[in-house]
Amino acid sequence: MTKIKIGIIGSGGMARNHLTRFASIPDAEIVAIASRNEQTGTQLAKEHTTVFIPEWQRLVEREDIEGVVICTHNDSHGEMTLAALRSDKHVFVEYPLASDVGEGxxxxxxxxxRGRVLRVSHPEAVSNTHTALKQKIGELGDLLLTAFVRLTPGRGARPEILFNLPVSGTPAHFFIYHIYPIVDFFGGAASVKRNAVYEGLRETGQYDGFVNTLTVEFKRGGIGQWTWAGGIAINAAEEHERYVLTEGTISDAGGEWHCTTPSGVTPIPIPDSPQQTLQELWFSEIRGAADQPPNLEDATVALEAIRISLASE
Ligand SMILES: NC(=O)c1ccc[n+]([C@@H]2O[C@H](COP(=O)([O-])OP(=O)(O)OC[C@H]3O[C@@H](n4cnc5c(N)ncnc54)[C@H](OP(=O)(O)O)[C@@H]3O)[C@@H](O)[C@H]2O)c1
Structure with missing residues (x-):
């Protein structure tokens, strides 16, 4: 089998992560790594015996590269994805898909x-839990309410990137991975209402703490609510998730999922069958694109998700 030649943009945590996964796929060839950070870029290129390119545009233009993996900060995903697709590359982009709906x-x-594969790095495509929840939700009638709450004391390892509106977007946008699975269950929103409070907000767009809420009405009915708070006075992180449907309620219960109906509470079984990795899935999609148009269902959900997250701006 011929190798699939790829280039990576970015040289931080996720680039390293993806590189490790791609390096374990026998038909992957890592042709080059591009990053604005010469120090981490050259180091990563050295570790994977590949070429370092300081300008990502030069990587995207290379004719010996078939697929581009984008692992930079949120503010550049849209621009890089568009440039790669214009150069006829398949794209694997870290979430969020873009920070502008028009770009998405x-x-x-x-x-x-152009018949190119566009995969956004949302892991639900290869998640047994997500598949099991989706099936159960399908058995429980219509959605009335989905409610998600996450409270975190800390500010993460890199608050200058995360708590930074121009770079990462609003909390709802950098927590897009809490929105995507729910949009995959229930579809897009007909309307979005939002509120945000930022503690210590500076002119640069950096801040110290936040509360951000979103309420949506789904096109197919039912209400979705998300609440995130970070950098707050709480001892340990808390997270709660509920799906209230006409025939039952699904809730997270300490690492398990339960379904509650008027007749009692039952755990939702999650199979532990091994799944392919997202990187392997992208490769199989690239191979498939030689014969038929790529499936853009997942990218469409990612687009609907940013329509919601970006409405929080
Ligand atoms: N899938 C997941 O599980 C997961 C988990 C965490 C994060 N993410 C997403 O992954 C992305 C990257 O996160 P990370 O944790 O890897 O961040 P990171 O460690 O800060 O790495 C980002 C890398 O991209 C480079 N970069 C940023 N903007 C660039 C630009 N415009 N041009 C060229 N290079 C650029 C950075 O250079 P500098 O060193 O100069 O900044 C750095 O090398 C984010 O969008 C985040 O939302 C996904």
């Missing part, structure tokens, strides 16, 4: 027009 829409249109 253009990316989907371009991927469809």
């Amino acid at each position: 829409e253009a990316a989907l249109q371009l991927a469809e027009k």
